[in-house]
Amino acid sequence: MNRKFAAAAAVSIAATLSLAACSGGVSTAPSATSDNKPVTISVSGWSLTTTPEFQVLADGFHKQHPNVTVQVKDYDAANYATLLTADLAAGTAPDVVAIKQVTDMVTFASGGQLVDVSDVKLSDGIKGASSYKLDGKQYAIPYRLDGNVLFYNKDLFKAAGVPDPDGTWTWDDYTAAAEKLKTGLKSAGSSALPAYLHTWNSQVQSFATAQTPKADMLSGNYAYMKPYYEQALKMQDEGLQLPFATASANKTTYQAEFGKQQAAMELMGSWYVATLLAQQKSGDADKFQWGMAPVPQRTSATAGTDKKPVTFGDPTGFAINVKTDGAKLTAAKEFLSYVESEKAAESLAQIGISPALVTDAVTKTFFGQQGIPTDSLSKFAWGSQKIAPQNPPSPKTPIASTALTAMHSAIMTGSTSLDKAISDAGAQFKNQAG
Amino acid sequence: MTAIATDVDTSPTPPLPRRRSRLRRRNSLIGWSFILPNFLGFALLTLIPVVTLFYLGFTNWNIFGTANWTGLANFQRLLGDTTFHTAVLNTFYYAVLHIPLTFVVSLGLALLLNTKLRGVAFFRTAAFFPYITSIVAIAVVWNLLFSPQYGPINQLLHFVGIANPPTWLQSTTWALPATVIVSTWRDMGYYMVLFLAGLQTVPRELHEAARVDGASVWQRFWNVTMPCLRPTTFFVTVMLTINSFKVFDLILVMTNGGPGNATLVLSQFIYQTAFVQNQFGYASAASIVLFLICIVVTIIQFLINKRRSA
Numbered sequence: 001m002n003r004k005f006a007a008a009a010a011v012s013i014a015a016t017l018s019l020a021a022c023s024g025g026v027s028t029a030p031s032a033t034s035d036n037k038p039v040t041i042s043v044s045g046w047s048l049t050t051t052p053e054f055q056v057l058a059d060g061f062h063k064q065h066p067n068v069t070v071q072v073k074d075y076d077a078a079n080y081a082t083l084l085t086a087d088l089a090a091g092t093a094p095d096v097v098a099i100k101q102v103t104d105m106v107t108f109a110s111g112g113q114l115v116d117v118s119d120v121k122l123s124d125g126i127k128g129a130s131s132y133k134l135d136g137k138q139y140a141i142p143y144r145l146d147g148n149v150l151f152y153n154k155d156l157f158k159a160a161g162v163p164d165p166d167g168t169w170t171w172d173d174y175t176a177a178a179e180k181l182k183t184g185l186k187s188a189g190s191s192a193l194p195a196y197l198h199t200w201n202s203q204v205q206s207f208a209t210a211q212t213p214k215a216d217m218l219s220g221n222y223a224y225m226k227p228y229y230e231q232a233l234k235m236q237d238e239g240l241q242l243p244f245a246t247a248s249a250n251k252t253t254y255q256a257e258f259g260k261q262q263a264a265m266e267l268m269g270s271w272y273v274a275t276l277l278a279q280q281k282s283g284d285a286d287k288f289q290w291g292m293a294p295v296p297q298r299t300s301a302t303a304g305t306d307k308k309p310v311t312f313g314d315p316t317g318f319a320i321n322v323k324t325d326g327a328k329l330t331a332a333k334e335f336l337s338y339v340e341s342e343k344a345a346e347s348l349a350q351i352g353i354s355p356a357l358v359t360d361a362v363t364k365t366f367f368g369q370q371g372i373p374t375d376s377l378s379k380f381a382w383g384s385q386k387i388a389p390q391n392p393p394s395p396k397t398p399i400a401s402t403a404l405t406a407m408h409s410a411i412m413t414g415s416t417s418l419d420k421a422i423s424d425a426g427a428q429f430k431n432q433a434g
Numbered sequence: 435m436t437a438i439a440t441d442v443d444t445s446p447t448p449p450l451p452r453r454r455s456r457l458r459r460r461n462s463l464i465g466w467s468f469i470l471p472n473f474l475g476f477a478l479l480t481l482i483p484v485v486t487l488f489y490l491g492f493t494n495w496n497i498f499g500t501a502n503w504t505g506l507a508n509f510q511r512l513l514g515d516t517t518f519h520t521a522v523l524n525t526f527y528y529a530v531l532h533i534p535l536t537f538v539v540s541l542g543l544a545l546l547l548n549t550k551l552r553g554v555a556f557f558r559t560a561a562f563f564p565y566i567t568s569i570v571a572i573a574v575v576w577n578l579l580f581s582p583q584y585g586p587i588n589q590l591l592h593f594v595g596i597a598n599p600p601t602w603l604q605s606t607t608w609a610l611p612a613t614v615i616v617s618t619w620r621d622m623g624y625y626m627v628l629f630l631a632g633l634q635t636v637p638r639e640l641h642e643a644a645r646v647d648g649a650s651v652w653q654r655f656w657n658v659t660m661p662c663l664r665p666t667t668f669f670v671t672v673m674l675t676i677n678s679f680k681v682f683d684l685i686l687v688m689t690n691g692g693p694g695n696a697t698l699v700l701s702q703f704i705y706q707t708a709f710v711q712n713q714f715g716y717a718s719a720a721s722i723v724l725f726l727i728c729i730v731v732t733i734i735q736f737l738i739n740k741r742r743s744a
Contacts, residue, residue, distance in 0.1 A: 082709060085497060107712050111498025245604035249581035251574060398711040410694030415606040421694065428517050428695075432711075 042094035128315030142315030154289035160184025165293035196263035201408035210388035244412035259285030274352030508719035544629030562623035573687035632666030
């Protein structure tokens with residue numbers, strides 16, 4: 001009897017244990033962590049000393065999955081795509097590859113170098129994922145997304161007696177405010193210009209593409225950019241911003257122009273927040289009050305804090321090297337699903353990075369940074385604008401970019417008429433894209 | 435060594451031709467071993483890539499995957515590609531300005547600094563300085579000098595009464611001439627050194643004889659110096675021509691091809707197509723065209739030189 005009981009007890013305990021083991025396996029399956037075997041995956045990154053996000057993500061993931069070690073491999077930022085291309089072609093690239101530019105994803109994916117990661121579940125509200133879709137398949141998972149915002153210097157606005165942006169600006173309002181700033185700043189004895197437009201072609205073109213309905217960068221028809229260029233040239237001609245020719249000859253930096261109070265307004269990606277905070281702390285930038293506002297809109301239909309102002313930006317993400325398999329592949333997919341989670345987003349927000357997933361908690365963390373403006377318009381501009389993709393995921397995008405870069409300098413230096421430059425760029429694109 | 439020794443020891447009258455061929459083999463082995471380190475590097479980093487490029491020019495390779503043979507498709511595409519045409523025209527425009535200008539300036543400098551001036555070594559060094567300066571530093575500084583609003587060049591032009599000076603690198607008309615000015619300034623020191631070396635070989639007696647015969651400075655230059663310099667001038671022209679056709683770094687950092695495509699040159703077109711747009715096959719085809727241009731021009735120069743020396 002006693003022995004029978006003992007046997008029954010043993011059996012039932014064994015059964016329970018094995019069931020528990022089973023259920024444990026099910027809950028994390030198909031996980032590399034289920035059998036707790038140590039796995040090491042390598043992840044590519046760039047400029048690790050100045051770009052802490054890779055290590056932050058690696059550490060955060062390791063905390064959640066103690067048996068997976070993530071090794072971050074450092075690449076030179078300026079030659080990242082070239083170096084990674086060489087490593088992928090040679091079969092020596094890391095298991096997880098960071099995607100710096102959307103067009104790199106296209107090159108790698110169409111070259112058969114990336115794993116289809118459509119099975120990695122995306123969080124609700126994640127932005128920028130569509131930029132990594134090619135032929136209906138998801139090839140990378142975004143973890144950060146920097147939309148452009150309007151940075152403005154509150155002190156200079158006050159000195160000029162011009163009211164701060166209220167979030168309802170169209171491009172005409174923006175120009176009108178710049179005109180008021182010009183007279184206001186002059187009478188206040190300031191040598192600052194109302195605005196600074198950086199020399200990148202995206203500064204005009206990507207706003208046009210994002211805000212114009214049915215605009216397509218790959219159509220070869222760039223007439224839709226005309227009103228945006230007319231506005232930019234008007235600002236330049238009226239002396240409201242540094243001429244393109246001077247900016248590109250002097251290689252002015254957007255950090256110095258805004259940070260050293262040379263300009264009261266600057267359109268820039270939200271990555272600049274972290275830089276500006278750091279430079280104000282270190283003394284590389286002046287100490288002044290600043291804020292963020294939504295970017296000016298084409299029409300009032302999208303302008304206002306009760307609406308969805310449209311800006312542009314491209315995500316940064318991670319993809320998986322096609323040579324990764326077995327437990328490493330499982331761990332790599334888990335890493336991808338970690339980087340877009342709210343937990344990862346919060347850890348990124350903490351170091352001043354704009355994550356692809358913005359929730360209330362993430363916003364709170366981001367605006368908890370020391371020295372950051374905490375007004376509601378800044379929060380709205382940072383977290384609630386609609387961020388349209390800057391570069392469509394297509395092999396033709398780099399061809400269009402080449403033509404559009406040439407078009408931008410031709411127009412902004414005033415050396416070619418608007419219509420001719422637009423038709424030249426269209427012809428160049430059609431010629432090269434075949 | 436020992437093989438030869440035993441050979442000599444065992445046969446009192448060794449067959450002479452065999453011994454000679456051995457010696458020759460040994461010599462050529464030694465020769466090869468001297469060349470090998472350099473040749474290996476050259477083969478690995480230059481020869482094999484160049485030969486591969488000739489193959490790739492006939493394919494649609496885009497770095498990953500296989501290179502499919504497409505025959506002359508890339509070259510047909512080049513024929514219809516207006517951007518490529520712009521690049522070719524700009525390259526020729528650059529070469530036509532750059533070659534004679536650099537030639538004249540560096541020869542002038544060499545003649546000037548071949549005299550027994552005080553501090554001639556200083557001036558020679560000064561003239562050579564731009565050549566050893568980093569190209570990026572050159573580009574940044576000259577960009578500032580050429581700056582349309584605040585640049586010293588335009589301020590000087592304003593000062594001497596030119597109301598509307600060109601906007602240099604920011605103008606489609608002036609950007610290319612401006613880059614020619616900078617590259618001439620950069621290259622003149624190097625070619626000056628070549629000319630100086632050439633000038634040392636001009637026999638002094640010829641000059642003296644010409645002077646005794648009453649030849650003017652100008653006559654002595656044309657009839658004594660220039661003919662004696664012919665090997666140098668030939669070398670300089672060939673080098674200048676090839677360097678002009680493959681100009682790349684300076685333009686990339688100074689203007690990046692802009693404004694518009696005003697300074698887009700062939701090598702930059704190749705770079706863009708390959709490393710920005712990932713069309714390596716197409717870029718290779720353009721490289722082949724650049725190679726052909728260089729080789730045809732060089733052959734013409736060789737022929738002219740041959741006819742002159744005949």
